[in-house]
Amino acid sequence: MTTPRIVTEIGLAIYPECQLAAIYGLTDLFRIAGDLAAEHADAGAPPVIRVTHWRQAEDGAIVCVHDSHPGRAHAPSHVIAPPSLVMPDRMRQMPEFAGWFAELHAGGTTLCSVCAGAFVLGETGLLEGRAATTHWAFADSFAQRFPGIRVDTGRMVIDDGDIITAGGILAWTDLGLTLVERLLGPAVMLATARFLLIDPPRRNQRAYSHFIPRLDHGDTEILKVQHFLQATGAKTHAIALLAGRAGMEERTFLRRFRKATGLRPTDYAQQIRMARAREALELTRRPVEQIAFDVGYGDPSAFRKLFHRVTGLGPAEYRRRFGIMASEADREA
Known part of the structure; x- marks a missing residue:
């Protein structure tokens, strides 16, 4: 056996x-x-x-x-x-x-x-x-x-x-x-x-995968930064700030972050923001522009393009397919 x-x-x-x-x-x-x-x-x-x-x-x-x-x-x-x-x-x-x-x-x-x-x-x-x-x-x-x-x-x-x-x-x-x-x-x-x-x-x-961060890589300094990004919704993700939280020089931080997580800090932050945006589209009726601002994007047009790149759908179509609030409204109608 x-x-x-x-x-x-x-x-x-x-x-x-x-x-x-x-x-x-x-x-x-x-x-x-x-x-x-x-x-x-x-x-x-x-x-x-x-x-x-x-x-x-x-x-x-x-x-x-x-x-x-x-x-x-x-x-x-x-x-x-x-x-x-x-x-x-x-x-x-x-x-x-x-x-x-x-x-x-x-x-x-x-x-x-x-x-x-x-x-x-x-x-x-x-x-x-x-x-x-x-x-x-x-x-x-x-x-x-x-x-x-x-x-x-x-x-x-x-x-x-x-x-x-x-x-x-x-x-x-x-x-x-x-x-x-x-x-x-x-x-x-x-x-x-x-x-x-x-x-x-x-x-x-749902047809689209959700972001699952790597947390068991063993690099405790990078893990602290991941926890910070997750807890704050990655609204603040300047490289200098993150490197400072890790106690590293920026070049060293970028190398170790990518080795530990498989992503650059900017891409990692975008994944966290997109996850928050998807949940807001699924669970609320808030306007797309407001959701974009809430997750850290001042330009709704740029947010829509990025959302489509990450999920394969525009925010409005994503909400129509997966929005719980939208489904309830359709049933009531």
Whole structure:
């Protein structure tokens, strides 16, 4: 029998009173995806996702208590905070888990949450100034506890590159399939959804790929700049400023940034801006000119040309095809 090829590790955080159904459901979902990937794979080692479970030990350390493929050092590319079984006002603060998440994020791990798991991510401080989603019933509590976070419960999944938040208590299926699509491809994601008799995540049925930044390259100085660009929407991306944040001479910064990310800083910033513009076109009725200004383009004509180059569609056509608000208006009409 061919030894499976581990493509990545996903860590699941078992914090106090979290929803174990999500922990075990995600564990099963990733295993099923791996089995289906093996059926679709060509000759060679079939790809699998390594799944690990993490708890807080008596001494406060976060330790692994389950490993689907033991024997290797841990290096999770994604970690997930599942829903809670108690209301947010009864959720205890978890500084140890928050510190663990922050440390992993600094090393390139993508942080994920489902439902009230966003409260655990909120304690890291990494969501400040960003958009995040949680259960609609928790929106006011979340906004009060973390006033610096832009709460958007109208969206099921908010993928901000290095941090992904999912909304409802059963949105772990949306998040799980989103990660399967990222790691094993759309064919395996769709096969997994069909096998489990669940709908694919709406954002992953779209015809155009979304920007997924490289975060696990190991260059900590460049990673800090990536986090800065993601958190600020790349509105400020002057090379001198970015090089200064990385503590490098400009030529060295440009070389290392491209080596780590595969893109020049300007192109990287454009990808982030275009991702924000696409979300605005999908989820709001704001005029294209306003969206262009909001994501950092003063010239709407230049924005339209760039948007078409990145997506293959003009902003108006993109909104007609994928805009949720436009679809609702059409139905009402």
